[in-house]
Amino acid sequence: MVKQDFTITTYEVRDIRFPTSQHLDGSDAMNKDPDYSAAYVIFYTDDKQVEGHGMTFTCGRGTEVCCSAIDALAGKFINKKLSELIVDMRATHRICTGDSQLRWIGPEKGAIHLATAAVINAIWDLWAKAEGKPLWKLVVDLTPEQFVQAIDFRYITDAITPEEAIELLKQNEAGKAAREAEMREKGYPAYTTSAGWLGYSDDKVRRLCREAKEQGFTHFKQKVGGDKASDIRRAQLIREEIGDEGVLMMDANQVWDVKEAITWMEDLLQFKPHFIEEPTSPDDVLGHAAIRKALYPRTRVATGEHIQNRIIFKQLFQAEAIDFCQIDSCRVAGVNEILSILLMARKFNIPVVPHAGGVGLCEYVQHLSLIDYICVSATTEGRILEFVDHLHEHFLDPVVMKNGKYMTPLAPGYSIQMKRESIEDYTFPEGKVHKELAASK
Amino acid sequence: MVKQDFTITTYEVRDIRFPTSQHLDGSDAMNKDPDYSAAYVIFYTDDKQVEGHGMTFTCGRGTEVCCSAIDALAGKFINKKLSELIVDMRATHRICTGDSQLRWIGPEKGAIHLATAAVINAIWDLWAKAEGKPLWKLVVDLTPEQFVQAIDFRYITDAITPEEAIELLKQNEAGKAAREAEMREKGYPAYTTSAGWLGYSDDKVRRLCREAKEQGFTHFKQKVGGDKASDIRRAQLIREEIGDEGVLMMDANQVWDVKEAITWMEDLLQFKPHFIEEPTSPDDVLGHAAIRKALYPRTRVATGEHIQNRIIFKQLFQAEAIDFCQIDSCRVAGVNEILSILLMARKFNIPVVPHAGGVGLCEYVQHLSLIDYICVSATTEGRILEFVDHLHEHFLDPVVMKNGKYMTPLAPGYSIQMKRESIEDYTFPEGKVHKELAASK
Numbered sequence: 011m012v013k014q015d016f017t018i019t020t021y022e023v024r025d026i027r028f029p030t031s032q033h034l035d036g037s038d039a040m041n042k043d044p045d046y047s048a049a050y051v052i053f054y055t056d057d058k059q060v061e062g063h064g065m066t067f068t069c070g071r072g073t074e075v076c077c078s079a080i081d082a083l084a085g086k087f088i089n090k091k092l093s094e095l096i097v098d099m100r101a102t103h104r105i106c107t108g109d110s111q112l113r114w115i116g117p118e119k120g121a122i123h124l125a126t127a128a129v130i131n132a133i134w135d136l137w138a139k140a141e142g143k144p145l146w147k148l149v150v151d152l153t154p155e156q157f158v159q160a161i162d163f164r165y166i167t168d169a170i171t172p173e174e175a176i177e178l179l180k181q182n183e184a185g186k187a188a189r190e191a192e193m194r195e196k197g198y199p200a201y202t203t204s205a206g207w208l209g210y211s212d213d214k215v216r217r218l219c220r221e222a223k224e225q226g227f228t229h230f231k232q233k234v235g236g237d238k239a240s241d242i243r244r245a246q247l248i249r250e251e252i253g254d255e256g257v258l259m260m261d262a263n264q265v266w267d268v269k270e271a272i273t274w275m276e277d278l279l280q281f282k283p284h285f286i287e288e289p290t291s292p293d294d295v296l297g298h299a300a301i302r303k304a305l306y307p308r309t310r311v312a313t314g315e316h317i318q319n320r321i322i323f324k325q326l327f328q329a330e331a332i333d334f335c336q337i338d339s340c341r342v343a344g345v346n347e348i349l350s351i352l353l354m355a356r357k358f359n360i361p362v363v364p365h366a367g368g369v370g371l372c373e374y375v376q377h378l379s380l381i382d383y384i385c386v387s388a389t390t391e392g393r394i395l396e397f398v399d400h401l402h403e404h405f406l407d408p409v410v411m412k413n414g415k416y417m418t419p420l421a422p423g424y425s426i427q428m429k430r431e432s433i434e435d436y437t438f439p440e441g442k443v444h445k446e447l448a449a450s451k
Numbered sequence: 452m453v454k455q456d457f458t459i460t461t462y463e464v465r466d467i468r469f470p471t472s473q474h475l476d477g478s479d480a481m482n483k484d485p486d487y488s489a490a491y492v493i494f495y496t497d498d499k500q501v502e503g504h505g506m507t508f509t510c511g512r513g514t515e516v517c518c519s520a521i522d523a524l525a526g527k528f529i530n531k532k533l534s535e536l537i538v539d540m541r542a543t544h545r546i547c548t549g550d551s552q553l554r555w556i557g558p559e560k561g562a563i564h565l566a567t568a569a570v571i572n573a574i575w576d577l578w579a580k581a582e583g584k585p586l587w588k589l590v591v592d593l594t595p596e597q598f599v600q601a602i603d604f605r606y607i608t609d610a611i612t613p614e615e616a617i618e619l620l621k622q623n624e625a626g627k628a629a630r631e632a633e634m635r636e637k638g639y640p641a642y643t644t645s646a647g648w649l650g651y652s653d654d655k656v657r658r659l660c661r662e663a664k665e666q667g668f669t670h671f672k673q674k675v676g677g678d679k680a681s682d683i684r685r686a687q688l689i690r691e692e693i694g695d696e697g698v699l700m701m702d703a704n705q706v707w708d709v710k711e712a713i714t715w716m717e718d719l720l721q722f723k724p725h726f727i728e729e730p731t732s733p734d735d736v737l738g739h740a741a742i743r744k745a746l747y748p749r750t751r752v753a754t755g756e757h758i759q760n761r762i763i764f765k766q767l768f769q770a771e772a773i774d775f776c777q778i779d780s781c782r783v784a785g786v787n788e789i790l791s792i793l794l795m796a797r798k799f800n801i802p803v804v805p806h807a808g809g810v811g812l813c814e815y816v817q818h819l820s821l822i823d824y825i826c827v828s829a830t831t832e833g834r835i836l837e838f839v840d841h842l843h844e845h846f847l848d849p850v851v852m853k854n855g856k857y858m859t860p861l862a863p864g865y866s867i868q869m870k871r872e873s874i875e876d877y878t879f880p881e882g883k884v885h886k887e888l889a890a891s892k
Contacts, residue, residue, distance in 0.1 A: 069555040078519040111512040120561015168709040268609040293762040321734040
């Protein structure tokens with residue numbers, strides 16, 4: 011069943027924090043001072059050469075809570091053989107989400123679900139390494155039946171059934187090889203969020219816009235929702251830099267109530283925003299639907315990085331609440347649940363535009379967009395992958411960008427393995443970097 | 452502002468677990484083997500006599516995750532004076548929910564929100580003790596303006612504004628004293644879940660039904676969703692015991708998908724269930740609306756114990772998805788958020804029927820139903836408070852039941868303070884009870 015088999019012998023959990031708040035990288039109206047962090051897990055095996063790595067992205071404080079949740083889950087995999095786990099990936103996913111006691115603190119949401127992503131992604135990383143393939147290739151090589159067998163359809167059968175899902179995948183079988191070849195040659199188109207953080211000065215925003223244009227980017231994202239006059243001033247200067255042909259996206263990071271989102275955006279429509287991202291609470295399906303109804307087609311609605319699971323995504327699709335589906339590789343329970351969301355997005359004809367940035371998210375999502383293109387949606391129309399140029403240097407196989415595109419990753423695994431030195435130095439609070447920071451205060 | 456003022460000096464967090472899974476108390480189709488547990492916090496003050504106690508209910512494994520989350524929050528209250536905290540309870544609530552880094556692992560959901568409930572409820576407990584009042588009395592004595600000042604209206608202003616909320620409360624001012632006197636005399640009506648657990652034998656169910664009837668209960672709850680033939684058999688025998696005049700409620704604990712819920716309930720309608728509780732995922736607003744549309748008025752839909760926050764409740768009301776609002780005292784962020792849900796339920800004319808059981812939930816919710824009756828809904832019509840007769844012996848001021856009613860609590864505080872001996876004996880894993888259990892295995 012699997013090229014090489016391993017038994018998981020032990021695991022290690024690390025609380026890894028990068029002190030990014032010192033430079034206001036990643037600052038927006040809601041997340042004012044994130045320290046990009048990772049609740050990180052390593053599964054060790056009886057083959058000393060091969061480890062499964064996974065992480066969930068966090069913002070500093072609270073990483074320890076996710077680490078505690080990983081501890082509650084990872085032990086369940088000790089002494090399991092990889093071949094046992096992958097023979098029924100739906101059951102493997104449910105080892106985490108179906109624990110009759112742990113589900114009380116979710117179910118399938120918040121800290122325990124973020125932790126599940128780390129654990130499940132580490133199992134997929136291990137599987138991909140065992141096959142000697144990058145994760146995306148492992149998945150696109152699955153038969154439609156195997157692909158669907160990885161998905162927990164609980165609570166989504168009113169939107170999509172396993173039979174429908176298999177049918178959708180079969181429709182795309184013919185063109186798969188050609189699309190894979192195209193991706194290997196050209197890569198997946200990206201946009202940049204690096205320029206538009208709220209904490210940056212106007213001059214820095216202008217400079218970053220120019221640099222991004224020179225690098226081949228055509229889509230740019232601006233953070234909004236702090237102060238309206240400042241939003242307008244900044245939208246104007248970004249438009250000046252990127253011209254009418256540049257695509258300007260706006261992101262409010264959940265700061266508005268429903269009516270406020272509508273009136274605030276009315277004043278920003280003059281700058282022709284492609285979409286407004288996270289206009290309100292990620293839990294508010296009906297609120298997103300109301301905002302979209304008021305603003306469409308003058309602008310469009312996007313959300314996803316805080317959408318807790320497939321059940322909320324299902325409703326966003328059913329309620330016609332969003333125009334873009336911004337899946338997050340850590341927010342939902344890893345690869346399995348992502349596959350279910352890709353399929354629903356395909357059925358409802360909503361483009362998948364993954365969330366990235368932070369630490370590790372770019373490394374993860376490049377695989378997900380490749381899976382979407384090669385086997386699920388079979389198109390890149392309206393689809394573009396977020397890129398933020400932070401912290402890639404800590405990974406063994408970091409993303410490679412060329413002319414505003416993600417170059418298709420080729421190394422075996424899920425691209426998420428951090429360098430050992432980075433793991434040690436940034437472990438909180440005892441790593442070298444944090445000791446030095448504490449001493450300097 | 453406050454009768455006695457204190458400064459919070461330190462706090463203690465405990466992981467307290469009762470090994471209830473040994474007897475299948477609390478077993479249902481989803482929660483097969485809960486060990487009723489509490490992530491427990493104590494705020495100590497400069498007055499050695501007065502402590503603020505709070506807890507969040509959990510099911511065993513995962514309690515340590517909530518304890519880690521409490522640790523992340525409770526430290527924020529050290530060196531704060533009670534008078535500073537209560538002068539703006541909305542701001543105090545936001546100390547927990549608005550942390551710019553911690554909110555990533557929610558926001559306002561899952562482990563961090565359960566932890567917030569423990570912390571915020573401990574602050575209310577401290578305040579009530581400082582005033583020498585039971586929690587319900589502290590709240591009903593607030594002016595409408597003070598009551599509303601405790602609420603975070605973020606994300607719910609499209610359903611209710613502060614001005615509307617004040618208006619609703621003012622409408623009820625006149626009758627408050629009479630309703631309070633009535634409650635002090637007669638208590639609040641209850642129903643029992645003790646009889647219907649899935650893990651009990653038919654004979655035990657019959658016996659418990661008879662005992663409950665003799666104790667004055669008129670409403671009975673049956674767990675369903677495990678095996679349909681067994682659900683039918685049990686519904687029949689409970690009906691035999693409670694007669695046509697008894698009210699039979701059914702609870703599926705989230706086991707069904709949307710269409711399955713409808714078809715399964717079609718076969719149980721012959722037993723005239725008052726409502727079906729948790730027919731599907733608590734995250735599925737549109738799913739509940741579809742189920743209600745199919746079954747109403749042959750039966751009604753109830754949910755709440757797993758509804759993560761006021762934003763999902765808002766949508767359940769807006770979508771006409773439920774007939775009964777089953778708030779949980781720990782699932783949402785404590786008293787403040789509960790007040791917002793009571794007000795929305797009042798505005799949408801949905802009766803509040805709190806969830807209780809587990810450990811500590813009965814002690815908590817009796818206060819909430821009193822607040823609902825005395826100042827918010829001003830009626831008990833269609834309202835009834837869950838009661839489960841487990842684990843009350845561990846509390847200093849346990850609930851008192853008479854003739855199927857909760858007797859109104861009179862001791863200062865939120866009734867949630869556990870006996871010191873229980874805290875020590877049941878602390879996991881080092882308490883006496885757990886050491887003995889481990890040794891006996």
